[in-house]
Amino acid sequence: MARIHLxxxxxxxxxxxxxGNMRRIQFDTMKxxxxxxxxxxxxxxxxxxxxQQLYHLDYGQRYPHLLALAHEWESLVQDIYARGHDVQLHVHPQWHQARYEDGQWSLNPRWSILDYSYADALHMLETCKDYLEALLSRSHPDYxxxxxxxxxxxxxxxxHILPILSTLGIRCDMSLAKGLYTQLELGKLDYRDIDEPFLPFYPQMHDARRLADRQQPIVCVPTHSRRWGIEGAGFSLVRKIAKRLPARLLPDVWHASFLPPNATAIRDSGVVKDYYRQTWGQKTGRVSRLSKAAAFLKSQSNRVSDLSSLSYLEMKLVMRDIRQRMRASGQSVVPVILANHTKNIGDFRPIEKFCEYLARASDIEVMTSREMVKNLYSGQYMIRSA
Ligand SMILES: [Zn+2]
Structure with missing residues (x-):
């Protein structure tokens, strides 16, 4: 039987x-x-x-409460890894030269690593990777x-980015997801058209959206996304209706099945209301009829499969999509990556149901990135090239 390595x-x-309140949106939710x-x-x-961790350690020399947070961060990451979960690298360059003033962070306006020089990008990625490996190899020397x-x-x-990653020994990138499109001051990307949205592949080293014609020093495994079509419009309608009703009127099964984890706000999250609209929304004045139509069309386009933003029923449709594409690919085993953001999980019920579903499914094996990377380089998966 065909197998999905999820x-x-x-x-x-x-x-x-x-x-954001680190204890609430990171520590509690990760646990x-x-x-x-x-x-x-x-x-x-x-x-x-x-x-963020490096800057908390740095400013922690002056502000004991930041150092306390950094130390809790370290022991939690070590604990998670010791429990058999994986820890890999994520880097937000807007922390480069961050300043802490009047009790809050002020970050720089360039959010895209692609907008930094080779020297700056190398320095950030190398320092971050070295720090993480030093932290985890204290108790796991082979990390x-x-x-x-x-x-x-x-x-x-x-x-710069892929050449730097491969120089540093990173074997797999998980940053592509078909359909993503951003043209903001903070950074620009356009993944509406990528050569391979599903299977692992060798990327062109200066444009990971394109297949290389031969083996490369790094493999891309796209993060799953799917086109939602009319189903997507249905789900956003259900959500809109639910938003207008008091939460206590909605039965438990409604929360667990129809609403995503991020439909419930995390208490004391320390984040401004409307953060996402303010950050990522296009800056327009009044909501015109035209932009309402645009929003409707957007709800039907590709969305990254991020568990924090999917209801349980949508998670199951994601799995249906994966099985269909797996069959179409003719492969007997395929690695598939799903995303999640603990900082947005206000309600764990949908994820709990999904975990129960995954544990029962006989064609799905849930594994860590490091196991997937091992399989990638031991020839278990077909890796595409042009
Ligand atoms: Zn991030």
């Missing part, structure tokens, strides 16, 4: 502007997620954002950082 990644971090995984015998992969998820998915096109 990698449950999680980008573990504060919000992109440096805001809960790892407990869930353990209960169902699943292994997760936490892509931990290291730039290696081999997989990478770029901050806010910025990985292509770029002259």
């Amino acid at each position: 990698v449950l990644t999680d980008d573990w971090e504060l919000f992109g502007d440096g805001s 809960q997620l790892a407990d869930l995984y353990d209960r169902f015998g699943l292994k997760g992969t936490f892509n931990v954002e290291v730039m 290696q950082c081999v997989a990478f998820r770029s901050g806010a998915w910025f990985v292509a096109p770029g002259d």
Whole structure:
């Protein structure tokens, strides 16, 4: 029987502007997620954002409460790894030269690693990877950082990023997801047209959206995304209706099945209301009829399969899509990466149901990124080239 090697990644971090209550949105949620995984015998992969950690350690010399947070961060990451979950690298370059003033972080306006010089990008990625390996090899001398998820998915096109990653010994990039499109001041990317949205592949070293014609020193495994079509419009309608009703009127099964984990706000999250609209929304005035239509069309386009933003029913449709594409590919085993963001999980019920589902499914094997990378380089998967 065809088998799916499913990698449950999680980008573990504060919000992109440096805001957020770290204990609530990172520590508590990571513990809960790892407990869930353990209960169902699943292994997760936490892509931990290291730039924030380096700046907390640095400013911690002057501000004891930042140092306390950095130390809790370290012991939690060590604990998670010791429990058999994976820890890999996630880097948000907007922390470069961050300043801490009046009790809050002020980050720089360039969010894309592609907009930094070779020297700056190399310095950031190398320092972050060295720090993470030093931290985990204290108790696990064989720990290696081999997989990478770029901050806010910025990985292509770029002259430096893949060459730097491969120089540093990163074997696999997980930053591409078909359909992503951003043209903002903070960074630009366009993954609406990528050569291979599903299978592992050798990328062109200066533009990971394109297949190389031969083997390369790094492999890309796209993060799963799918086109939602009319189903997507149906789900967003259900969500809109639910939003207008008081939460207590909605039965438990409604929360667990129809609403995503991020439909419930994390208490004391320390993030501004409307953070995502303010950061990623296009800056328009009044909501015109035209932009309403655009929003409707967007709800039907490709969306990254991020567990924090999917209801349980949508998670099952994601699995249906994976099985269909797997059959179409003719492969007997394929690695598939799902995303998640613990900082947005206000309700664990949908993920709990999904874990139960995964533990029962006989064609799915949940594994860590490091196991997937091992398989990639031992010839278990077909790796595409042009
Ligand atoms: Zn991130």
